[in-house]
Amino acid sequence: MQIEAGQFVHGFRQAGGYIHRHRGRTFVLAVEDETLEAGGFDALAQDIALLHALGIRVVVVHGARSRIDRELAEAGIESRFVGGVRVTTAEALERVRRAAMSVHVDIQARLSSGPATTPSPGAGVRVVSGNFVTARPLGVIDGVDFAFTGQVRRLDTAALEAQLAGDGIVLLSNLGFSPTGEVFNLAAEDVAVATAGALNADKLIFLAHGLEGLAADMAPGEARERAADATLPAVTRRHLASAAAATEAGVRRVHLVRAAVDGALLLELFTRDGAGTLVTAEAYDTLRPATIEDVGGILALIAPLEAEGALVRRSREQLELEVERFRVIERDGAVIGCVALFPFPGEGVAEMAALAVHPDYRGARRGERLLERVEQEAREAGLERLFVLTTRAEHWFVEHGFAPAEVDSLPVARRELYNYRRNSKVFVKPLVP
Numbered sequence: 001m002q003i004e005a006g007q008f009v010h011g012f013r014q015a016g017g018y019i020h021r022h023r024g025r026t027f028v029l030a031v032e033d034e035t036l037e038a039g040g041f042d043a044l045a046q047d048i049a050l051l052h053a054l055g056i057r058v059v060v061v062h063g064a065r066s067r068i069d070r071e072l073a074e075a076g077i078e079s080r081f082v083g084g085v086r087v088t089t090a091e092a093l094e095r096v097r098r099a100a101m102s103v104h105v106d107i108q109a110r111l112s113s114g115p116a117t118t119p120s121p122g123a124g125v126r127v128v129s130g131n132f133v134t135a136r137p138l139g140v141i142d143g144v145d146f147a148f149t150g151q152v153r154r155l156d157t158a159a160l161e162a163q164l165a166g167d168g169i170v171l172l173s174n175l176g177f178s179p180t181g182e183v184f185n186l187a188a189e190d191v192a193v194a195t196a197g198a199l200n201a202d203k204l205i206f207l208a209h210g211l212e213g214l215a216a217d218m219a220p221g222e223a224r225e226r227a228a229d230a231t232l233p234a235v236t237r238r239h240l241a242s243a244a245a246a247t248e249a250g251v252r253r254v255h256l257v258r259a260a261v262d263g264a265l266l267l268e269l270f271t272r273d274g275a276g277t278l279v280t281a282e283a284y285d286t287l288r289p290a291t292i293e294d295v296g297g298i299l300a301l302i303a304p305l306e307a308e309g310a311l312v313r314r315s316r317e318q319l320e321l322e323v324e325r326f327r328v329i330e331r332d333g334a335v336i337g338c339v340a341l342f343p344f345p346g347e348g349v350a351e352m353a354a355l356a357v358h359p360d361y362r363g364a365r366r367g368e369r370l371l372e373r374v375e376q377e378a379r380e381a382g383l384e385r386l387f388v389l390t391t392r393a394e395h396w397f398v399e400h401g402f403a404p405a406e407v408d409s410l411p412v413a414r415r416e417l418y419n420y421r422r423n424s425k426v427f428v429k430p431l432v433p
Helices: 005-022 041-053 065-074 090-111 157-165 188-198 220-227 234-248 264-270 292-308 316-325 366-380 394-399 412-416
Strands: 026-031 057-062 126-128 133-137 150-155 168-172 175-177 183-185 203-208 253-258 277-280 286-289 326-331 334-344 349-357 385-390 403-405 425-430
Touching (some): 005 264, 026 041, 026 188, 041 057, 041 168, 041 264, 057 090, 057 157, 057 188, 090 168, 090 175, 090 183, 133 183, 133 188, 150 175, 150 183, 157 168, 157 188, 188 234, 203 234, 203 264, 220 234, 220 277, 234 253, 286 366, 292 316, 292 326, 292 334, 316 326, 316 334, 326 366, 334 366, 349 366, 366 385, 394 403, 394 425
Parallel strands (some): 026 057, 026 203, 057 168, 133 175, 349 385
Antiparallel strands (some): 175 183, 253 277, 326 334, 334 349, 403 425
16 A cells, blocks of 8 residues: 555654654563464564664563463363462463463564564564563462462563663563572563563553553553453453553553554554553643633743743733633643643744743653644644744754744734844744644
8 A cells, every 4th residue: 555655754754753752762562472363463573673773672571371371271271360360380380381482482583583664674683581580479369379370579670771782672471480490470461560660661561452442541540440340351451450550660651552453553652642542640730721720820830931031021911811822731730831822823823932841840741742732723723834932942842843934934913023132033833734
């Protein structure tokens, strides 16, 4: 299928900011073996290799539930679960090991081929495995001996960091090893959560089947509540609970992505709207239209920037008249970010002004969220361009798609108000539908 040139260029430009942002970051990807069984892993492996080629540090953690079930059934061994956790007897352990290593080898083989779309297809990537996960027995719970079912005791973080620094993709399985040489069957989700926490990963991404019907984003508390909903599929509840646990372990962003959708991983990571569910504590921030009650908060936020000369001074009276033009980010009742949009519909353009984020809350894409909001509203109003006047933040705007322009390019009404003593620089960004 041919891709229309304009669509490709627009998509690639939108992805550029994300490519820059993700480079050098650590992503932990948790993959169910059902993806292998369903025949959808070849394309996913290419996408994972592409992440690596773009400079993202990748750890892949895989499960083996489906293959373990099949191995045990073929051996005539009953699969026993208590509280959703498999009881791994000594008899079952050998089959568990065989299933896990079979999945491990299949995934390693596919990842080793490298991204087929590069100028040098088949060049391959280095996939690293090892005894990075130390485990201990889950023990006896409510009288049930879980035998060789274990839990993560610790990770060899230094060794993992060394492998990632050496430009390898790290591949971990659902098996863990004890200091005494025993092998334990672990929940792959637990391994992924522990790994993401230990590495201070920027993202933990669960790729699985059965994740339909979830909201585009939710707070950890909501994810935990949904995980207790018995009407949801078991795999969905399991991953929601793991996502909530990961945020509690310090992982800022957890993504739940449907593995059955071709390219869903790339859409989730490199497009504005994504293709999955984002679980993050940042959801506690609310981006909404400003009201008259927000005037004091906006003034307190922009006053330091006005004093520095980064923003044009606005009186309370002026702000009260313009407050309907503002959008704010509120956190726990406090205004921590704001932006204003002033349209000039007769000339098809709009001005973005007074973009500010509280110093304590910078670095979590709040500025980007405000920019994306005004871009969306300007597009919905049928406007074609967005412009901004700045004296301090030109690099930030250039990084987000703006280009330098002349004062003469401003709308007539805005040009008449231009302050030549302030000598602000003009930047313009086209709004592609």
